[in-house]
Amino acid sequence: MxxxxxxxxxxxxxxxxxxxxxxxxxDSAATSQKPIQVIETEARFYREQNANVRRGVYLLSHEATELYEAARRMVAEFLGARAEEIVFTRGTTEGLNLAAWALGETRVSLGDRIIVTEMEHHANILPWQELARRKGAELLAVPITEGGHLDLSAFRKMLNRRTKVVALAHVSNVLGTINPVGEIAEEAHRVGAVVVVDAAQSVPHMPVSVKELGADVLAFSGHKMLGPTGIGVLWAKSELLEEWPPFLTGGEMIREVWLDRAVWADPPAKFEAGTPPIAQAIGLAAAVEYLAGIxxxxxxxxxxxxxxxxxxxxxxxxxxxxxxxxxxxxxxxxxxxxxxxxxxxxxxxxxxxxxxxxxxxxxxxxxxxxxxxxxxxxxxxxxxxxxxxxxxxxxxxxxxxxxxxx
Amino acid sequence: MSPYEEVILDHWKNPRNKGRLSDPDLVGVEVNPLCGDAVRLELKVADGKVADVRFDGHGCAISQAAASLLTELIQGRTLAELREMKDEELLSALGGVIQTRLNCALLPLRALRKALKS
Known part of the structure; x- marks a missing residue:
């Protein structure tokens, strides 16, 4: 209690x-309110700990980097994941766009099939719609039943060997329906499809363990779970993060750069080009700590x-x-x-x-x-x-x- | 609970001049695809003046009440006058509209401006 x-x-x-x-x-499904613990953690970072991460050799930068990476570990623990599988993004939308783009580069080609559902938020339709258009793949949507559930028998009929991605919401932001991700993932995996989950409405509200969920990729936002805006999380299995090319390129995501080529850093840094939302990540960790405390x-x-x-x-x-x-x-x-x-x-x-x-x-x-x-x-x-x-x-x-x- | 002015509630519950004209001279349709509000305004013109007017539509109370009230405001006026009609005239006739909903209130006026250009 x-x-x-x-x-x-x-x-x-x-x-x-x-x-x-x-x-x-x-209206917490749109964005949640923030506890003083999160507000103060972010403010304290700017008052006492602010420096860029992963580049300074001075103590202040080292401390900021420690806090940033500790935030990643805390989020990982919250999800039952490993820290190297946690990519910080701006939010669910960016995470889903990253996944769609990277899967387009590695898994989806002409004539392949992508399956979404009728109950998706635009953020989990449009990246796939654009991908299908770019690659000449087909995009199908699992219909919903009158009771507001996914029509699983229709889903089974859609699945074929050319299905490369199944993308769905864990919890619908309109119907509220909790979708049977595990069951869907099991069937999708049978044809070799990657399962991408929009967890924006689930991670803030219920225990979510990526190990138990059965999905391959999962995205959510910090601001719907007591955290700041501008920070989100993309979790993906290591094999995918290894396989995927970087979505954005620039500073902080490389090992070596020449004028004509580069060697990328290992994940998750490979997917975090530029100065990341440092204070926001640390604020998110405070939110996670608050939720875990309850x-x-x-x-x-x-x-x-x-x-x-x-x-x-x-x-x-x-x-x-x-x-x-x-x-x-x-x-x-x-x-x-x-x-x-x-x-x-x-x-x-x-x-x-x-x-x-x-x-x-x-x-x-x-x-x-x-x-x-x-x-x-x-x-x-x-x-x-x-x-x-x-x-x-x-x-x-x-x-x-x-x-x-x- | 009285956050909507009486005039809005009155026109919402008892819309004036709702329906279609058999042979309109000017027609303007305006839709807000984000909320689904739609207003169709039909005008019969004689001697450069609005001789008859009807509106049809569906949506929120503010957009539909504003459309109903607008038909009363423009009856008998010259097209030249209506081309100069300001947003404020409709808004003040509505008794003031809450800031977050100005777009709804002005939807029928945009339909009128389209009709005048048709």
Missing amino acids: MDLAKLRADFPILGRLENGKPLIYL GMPTVNAHGRELTALALEGLQTRSFVEIYGPRDPKERGALVSFNLKGLHPHDVATLLDQEGICIRAGHHCAQPLHRRLGIPASCRASFYLYNTREEVEAFLAALDRVWEALR
Whole structure:
């Protein structure tokens, strides 16, 4: 159990007002709030420890490098991975673009097949769409069922010997669906495909061990898990990182450079050209330490409890349409919905007047919304600092929105 | 809960001049692909003035209320006047629009400007 009052005191922003009301922040799936431990760690780096990494021979630079590499080890431990498999990126989007580009250079050619799903965020569609276009490969999307799950029998029919990549979200940022990555990876591996996982909505909320997950590549962002913006993580199996050419070239990623050729550094440095987001990586490590201190099973259970409460409340309201699985055990900590006949932007604007922040729009998943037959949806998402009282306030406010606009 | 002005709620719940004209002289359609809001404005013109007007569309309360109100604002006015019509006229007639939603409120005005160019 968490002491919520004590925990909330770690998040200074939760003390502010929104439109004159106490802030009820239900948009952590977009970006999470930051505890003072993360804010102070990043500030302390700039106040006391700032230097560039991997190049200075002076003590200050050595210390900064130590902190940066310790952050990598901490992230690795959090994921059950090895430090040399952890590449720091700017975020999930960059990680997925890196993977798509590198797989294009090494594995995907004319006539090959790439499989994504209908429930992907644009960041896990567009890199593959571009890759397919460049290489003349075909891009297929696994359809979703009415219940908001992947249609696995359709997936099995799509898999063939020419399938080189299967890319999917661990947890859908709209439906909330937890996808069976292990089962999908097992089948994908049977035809030799590489499995790439968008873990932006899973790693912040549930225990994720790359060893147990079964995927080959996994990307997520720091800012959705209490960390700073501008830092993300790409994990990939060592054999892939060895095989892949660098995505960006420049400083810090080389062993030797001549005017006409170069020898790359070993991974992960090979994929970290230029000065990396040093303070952000160290801030992310502080976030990981914070989450690990609470324990991911506890974080997960709290998110599930709030999601169950929200689902239950939404289901009892006949004017609400819910998207995704009804069983909270099959979901991440978010719920997307619409109030019948009302535009999500109206719902979000009216809730905002009561201090309640939710997301409204297509959540960077236009193909999924098209599949659901709606232009947009509302999304409430929860994290460790949200309370049952906040979820209840949100549900009660929905009634007032409905009364005002119906 | 009254964050939307009464005039917006009124036009949202009781839209004026909604529908189609049988033989419009000018038509303007404006869509916001990001949120799905759409407004179609049809004008009948006589002696350089708006003789009749209809709107059709779907989307958020602000865009649809603004479209409804706009049909009332432009009825009987000359096309020359309407070409000079400022954003502020519609926004103030709406009783002020929340900063984050100006784009929604101005969608029908963009449809009007398209119609005037058609």
